[in-house]
Amino acid sequence: MSKVPTRMKLLQIESPGHAAWKNGPVPVPGAGEVLVRVLGVSTCPHWDLHILGGQPMFPGMKLEYPYLPGQPGHEAVGDVAALGPGVTRLRVGDRVVAWRDTGKPRHGFYAQFNNFHEDDLLTAPATLAPAELASLELAMCVEVSFQQLAALGGKLGRIGLSGLGPAGLVAVQLARAHGAKEVVAFDPVPERRALALELGAHRALAPDATAWPASRKLHALDHAIDLTGVPAAIEFLMDRTRRAVTLFGVLREEVRFSTRHLFGPGLILSGYGEHNRVAAETALRLIQEGRLRLGPLITQTLPFTRYAEGVERLRQKRAIKILFDPWA
Numbered sequence: 001m002s003k004v005p006t007r008m009k010l011l012q013i014e015s016p017g018h019a020a021w022k023n024g025p026v027p028v029p030g031a032g033e034v035l036v037r038v039l040g041v042s043t044c045p046h047w048d049l050h051i052l053g054g055q056p057m058f059p060g061m062k063l064e065y066p067y068l069p070g071q072p073g074h075e076a077v078g079d080v081a082a083l084g085p086g087v088t089r090l091r092v093g094d095r096v097v098a099w100r101d102t103g104k105p106r107h108g109f110y111a112q113f114n115n116f117h118e119d120d121l122l123t124a125p126a127t128l129a130p131a132e133l134a135s136l137e138l139a140m141c142v143e144v145s146f147q148q149l150a151a152l153g154g155k156l157g158r159i160g161l162s163g164l165g166p167a168g169l170v171a172v173q174l175a176r177a178h179g180a181k182e183v184v185a186f187d188p189v190p191e192r193r194a195l196a197l198e199l200g201a202h203r204a205l206a207p208d209a210t211a212w213p214a215s216r217k218l219h220a221l222d223h224a225i226d227l228t229g230v231p232a233a234i235e236f237l238m239d240r241t242r243r244a245v246t247l248f249g250v251l252r253e254e255v256r257f258s259t260r261h262l263f264g265p266g267l268i269l270s271g272y273g274e275h276n277r278v279a280a281e282t283a284l285r286l287i288q289e290g291r292l293r294l295g296p297l298i299t300q301t302l303p304f305t306r307y308a309e310g311v312e313r314l315r316q317k318r319a320i321k322i323l324f325d326p327w328a
Contacts, residue, residue: 004035004081009326010111011304013067016054021304024069026113029084033115036078036096040130041109042298043322044138045165045314046250047072052311059252073110073324074101077124077133087118096121097136099280110304112326122284131295131323132287135166139283139292141248142170144273145225146178148246152268156180157222162207162237164192166297166321167248168227169199174283176200177291184221186236189317199296207236214239216264231255244268297321303328 008026013019029035047057051072056063080094090096098109100120107114124133149156159180161171164187175183185201187193193204205211212219216239224237229249237245238261245267261267286292299319302310303326310322 004037004113008112009304010069010107011073011307012069013052013065013071015065017052017308019052019307021307024111027107027115029082029087029115031085032087032117032119033084034080034087034090034096034118034121035082035084036076036109036114036116036121037081038076038078038109038112038114038326040077040134040301041073041324041326042075042131042134042138043310043314043324044072044075045321047074048311049315052308053315058250068105068107070108070111070114071106073108074098075135075137076109076114077130077136078109078114081113084115090118090121090123095124095126097124097133097284099136099140099277099284100275101137110307110324110326122280124284125288128287129295130325131298131301133294134323135170135294135297135321136280136283136287138166139170139174139287139294140275140280142167142174142227143279143283144275145171145246145248146174147276147279148270148273149223149225149244150178152244155222158182158184158220160221160224160237160241161185161201162224162226162233163187163228163230163249164189164196164204165227168192169196169297169320170292170294171225171227171248172196172199172201173292174286177286186233192320195296195320199293207233209236212240216240216242216260216267238267238269241267244270246270247272298323301325301328 050057077097183201185196185204186207196204221241224241224245226234227248301323313319
């Protein structure tokens with residue numbers, strides 16, 4: 001590992017719609033932290049779209065500009081460049097991938113270097129390209145929803161997935177890896193349905209009530225995961241699922257649970273669980289086994305000088321994810 005420089009480039013969203021790729025000092029790792037030389041960062045579309053667009057990610061969240069340097073970048077892969085005091089598990093030169101963002105105010109990975117606590121990093125094979133690893137944190141998040149269903153016991157059976165953005169395309173692959181008998185994916189965008197089929201969905205359909213009439217008995221799904229946070233999409237699943245619908249997407253409006261969901265048997269509507277290392281390790285193992293492919297989610301690789309352009313592609317649904325190369 002070469003000598004760590006004292007200066008670097010980093011991204012900062014200075015005001016809604018405006019992001020600058022600017023100079024700054026390379027941070028010094030604190031207790032329990034390592035300095036990561038960032039090799040690639042993938043967009044988390046909702047975060048990028050909201051923060052660059054001047055809207056808080058969660059209802060009631062305080063949003064101030066200029067935004068924290070390097071944020072909202074959190075899906076990242078890189079090499080350990082330096083160790084802070086008390087680091088015991090990682091070594092300089094290790095390839096690492098972020099699996100958890102604690103949510104505490106701190107600098108983010110939209111930078112050439114970033115400090116991160118060693119507990120929030122997993123070591124990964126250097127043979128895997130950044131595109132195959134950067135979105136591990138997303139895969140961990142989606143795996144938590146499968147943990148929620150697993151806690152109910154029994155087999156997944158026929159599972160429905162609503163929304164084929166990045167999380168939905170990860171969910172398609174995790175459903176297959178966890179032994180689903182049939183994976184039925186719903187999304188209005190034809191190109192995303194086609195990619196879902198390539199990644200293992202048995203069927204990929206528009207969320208059309210005529211094509212799939214509402215029934216919790218005839219041809220129903222056994223379980224479902226909503227990855228949109230949109231009440232209409234959630235209720236579409238609820239009206240077609242026998243046992244349980246678990247929610248992954250960020251919910252901003254109320255969802256109607258009515259008498260038709262109460263019997264036959266009663267439908268379980270499940271919230272989200274806790275981010276955890278087991279979910280991250282499961283996702284990483286599946287990546288290494290070739291059963292979870294994150295590379296196909298990356299539509300394009302761009303330098304950070306084209307950050308606003310990349311986010312605009314996300315907004316127009318012309319990209320699923322963008323991978324940013326901080327050294328390009």
